[in-house]
Amino acid sequence: MNLLRLTATEALALMEKGELSSAELTGACLSQIERHDAEVSAFLKLTAAEAHQQAAAADAAAGERPPLAGLPTAIKDVLCTRGVTTTCASRMLENYDPIYTATCVEQMTAAGIVSLGKTNMDEFAMGSSTENSAYGPTRNPWDLERVPGGSSGGSAAAVAAGEAVWALGSDTGGSIRQPAALCGVVGLKPTYGSVSRYGLVAFASSFDQVGPLTKSVKDAALMLKYLVGKDPLDSTSVEYPETVMIPEDKDLQGVRIGVISELQTEGIDPAVKDVFDRAVTTLEAAGAVVTEASLPHSQYALPAYYILAPAEASANLARFDGVRYGFRAGGGDDVTAMYEETRSRGFGEEVKRRIMLGTYALSSGYYDAYYGQAQKVRTLVVQDFEEAFKQVDLLISPTSPTTAFKLGERTADPLTMYLSDICTIPVNLAGLPGISIPAGLADGLPVGLQIIGKAFAENDLLQAARGAEMAIGFDGVSPLIEGQDK
Amino acid sequence: MVSHDDVNYVAKLARLKVDSTELDRFAGQLSSILGHVDKISELDLADVTPTSHVIKLSNVFREDAPRPSVERDEALANGPDVERGAFKVPPILEA
Numbered sequence: 001m002n003l004l005r006l007t008a009t010e011a012l013a014l015m016e017k018g019e020l021s022s023a024e025l026t027g028a029c030l031s032q033i034e035r036h037d038a039e040v041s042a043f044l045k046l047t048a049a050e051a052h053q054q055a056a057a058a059d060a061a062a063g064e065r066p067p068l069a070g071l072p073t074a075i076k077d078v079l080c081t082r083g084v085t086t087t088c089a090s091r092m093l094e095n096y097d098p099i100y101t102a103t104c105v106e107q108m109t110a111a112g113i114v115s116l117g118k119t120n121m122d123e124f125a126m127g128s129s130t131e132n133s134a135y136g137p138t139r140n141p142w143d144l145e146r147v148p149g150g151s152s153g154g155s156a157a158a159v160a161a162g163e164a165v166w167a168l169g170s171d172t173g174g175s176i177r178q179p180a181a182l183c184g185v186v187g188l189k190p191t192y193g194s195v196s197r198y199g200l201v202a203f204a205s206s207f208d209q210v211g212p213l214t215k216s217v218k219d220a221a222l223m224l225k226y227l228v229g230k231d232p233l234d235s236t237s238v239e240y241p242e243t244v245m246i247p248e249d250k251d252l253q254g255v256r257i258g259v260i261s262e263l264q265t266e267g268i269d270p271a272v273k274d275v276f277d278r279a280v281t282t283l284e285a286a287g288a289v290v291t292e293a294s295l296p297h298s299q300y301a302l303p304a305y306y307i308l309a310p311a312e313a314s315a316n317l318a319r320f321d322g323v324r325y326g327f328r329a330g331g332g333d334d335v336t337a338m339y340e341e342t343r344s345r346g347f348g349e350e351v352k353r354r355i356m357l358g359t360y361a362l363s364s365g366y367y368d369a370y371y372g373q374a375q376k377v378r379t380l381v382v383q384d385f386e387e388a389f390k391q392v393d394l395l396i397s398p399t400s401p402t403t404a405f406k407l408g409e410r411t412a413d414p415l416t417m418y419l420s421d422i423c424t425i426p427v428n429l430a431g432l433p434g435i436s437i438p439a440g441l442a443d444g445l446p447v448g449l450q451i452i453g454k455a456f457a458e459n460d461l462l463q464a465a466r467g468a469e470m471a472i473g474f475d476g477v478s479p480l481i482e483g484q485d486k
Numbered sequence: 487m488v489s490h491d492d493v494n495y496v497a498k499l500a501r502l503k504v505d506s507t508e509l510d511r512f513a514g515q516l517s518s519i520l521g522h523v524d525k526i527s528e529l530d531l532a533d534v535t536p537t538s539h540v541i542k543l544s545n546v547f548r549e550d551a552p553r554p555s556v557e558r559d560e561a562l563a564n565g566p567d568v569e570r571g572a573f574k575v576p577p578i579l580e581a
Contacts, residue, residue, distance in 0.1 A: 099560050193541045206539050235546040236539075303523040314500060321501070323573050325564035335578045336501070344503040352502055356493070357516060359500040373526050375536030380529070382537055414515050415522055431540030455540075 003028035004162030004481045008071050008219040011165055015070055022070025026055035026114050029072040033163045036480050041138045042158040044077050045085060046117040054114040066112030068226060074164035076155050077118035078125050079105050080199040088201050089133035090123045092326045092346035102199025103231045104210045111226040116164055119154030123348045125175055125203045127151050128420035131411055132350045140183060141478035142445055146404040149179030155213045156183040162481040166214040166223060170200055172207045173305055174424025177436040180213055181399035181448020184438045184476060187213045188220040191455045192431030193238040196231030204312035207428045217437060217466045221246050224458060245459050247466035252286040255464050258293025258392035263423050269402045271442035276398045279439040279449050279472055286471035293392055295384040300377045301426040306418060307361045307374035314358030320346065353414060381429045389454050394464050397423045399436040399448030423450055433458050435465050438474040488516040
């Protein structure tokens with residue numbers, strides 16, 4: 001048995017029966033990291049010693065096992081972990097040791113996970129390729145010359161390389177779903193407000209949401225179950241209205257699915273479109289009632305997002321001033337010079353670009369023209385979804401317009417990089433849940449199918465995603481996992 | 487078009503320093519991004535209400551009860567320059 005192929009659900013069942021120990025599973029992940037992470041660079045920090053201890057403790061514990069006992073988990077380095085350096089892949093936080101732990105990590109820990117360490121990402125979650133990390137890029141386990149997507153590229157690559165059973169990520173404009181698509185794994189962005197943002201280093205607070213990157217839809221549901229909940233420490237979190245259910249193995253009989261027509265043509269790579277079209281036929285064969293659906297303002301979502309998210313970021317990142325934590329540049333004669341020196345040297349290029357863009361959009365004389373108008377576009381995008389959901393239960397599109405691109409291919413032109421998120425951004429503007437599942441391969445590289453649900457209807461979304469996963473039957477794994485098959 | 491003056495002005499607001507090569511690059515890139523954003527002007531938005539947040543929440547209150555807070559030493563632990571229980575910064579006023 002290749003332990004690296006096991007889903008969390010399968011591993012739990014084996015551990016439950018005493019046929020597998022957490023020490024074995026954790027050891028398998030850590031060995032895989034040792035073998036391959038020098039090339040993949042999914043992890044910024046490993047907590048191997050602690051992981052071994054936690055695994056041993058999980059195996060030794062008497063009585064009823066906690067629900068996620070012993071599952072080796074990777075954590076995106078945007079989530080604060082007390083006692084474990086949290087860098088957001090920025091020089092600014094190179095030595096930052098949080099004095100508290102993110103609520104979502106606390107909940108996972110209480111449920112019994114083993115923490116393997118912190119994963120690489122685009123600096124402050126700004127990017128679509130993980131090339132914006134101050135500590136060097138992560139590489140795609142399917143092809144080491146290519147990017148894993150971003151910003152949760154380290155988490156996606158860790159799962160795709162068998163270095164973790166599953167991982168935590170965060171998604172502001174597609175940062176869970178797009179890397180999941182490019183790495184051939186499952187990625188779920190929950191409804192805004194479902195998961196506490198306390199301890200998630202803020203990028204754009206009205207969009208950011210934490211969620212799972214996993215090997216299966218059932219695993220995504222299983223992790224979500226322990227992520228949701230109202231947190232007194234995050235006033236935008238809400239009581240999740242239902243119990244999160246693990247989806248059943250059933251087909252898509254009668255499920256009404258709308259194919260978003262605006263996300264079929266412009267900028268979508270023909271090879272991706274081919275795989276997507278085949279997936280649509282497969283869903284129909286599995287009983288889904290597939291129709292065309294329209295989000296007439298979706299072409300305006302990306303422009304609106306690149307005003308709203310940088311505007312929120314420019315305010316959120318004002319806190320990095322070299323005073324209370326993080327990097328401080330020496331030599332400033334007065335406090336303003338110190339701020340400027342610290343921020344110019346502590347932040348990378350893309351972060352500076354977004355801070356400037358956001359500051360510009362909020363500055364006197366441009367506020368109404370940019371920020372105010374973008375907020376109105378957000379309303380139209382929300383209304384588009386409301387209209388579409390009167391006709392169908394779920395909406396689908398490709399997750400990413402292309403498969404994984406080569407390192408360096410899009411770094412010269414920021415706008416080209418931004419277009420990587422054209423299919424995922426509308427979902428964040430409307431705060432809806434969206435999942436990416438593998439739809440197949442194009443030229444040997446994974447293609448993601450995005451499924452979008454109604455707010456707080458993750459149960460329906462996950463059930464349909466399970467149906468789609470079964471119908472598509474994708475069983476590909478990266479060469480790094482396949483290489484360990486005995 | 488975003489001019490060099492615009493970039494300098496915004497950098498100053500954002501407390502960033504921009505050197506001459508960055509000035510050119512940022513002016514060009516911000517112009518290109520804002521050029522894409524200008525697509526929004528195709529829309530008639532006069533009667534549309536802005537959305538700042540997707541979940542309708544207002545005035546989320548909690549009980550105003552005393553509770554322990556972070557210890558001072560812990561709060562200062564990550565400070566790059568700390569003296570006598572306080573964060574130390576360069577002069578904020580001219581002498």
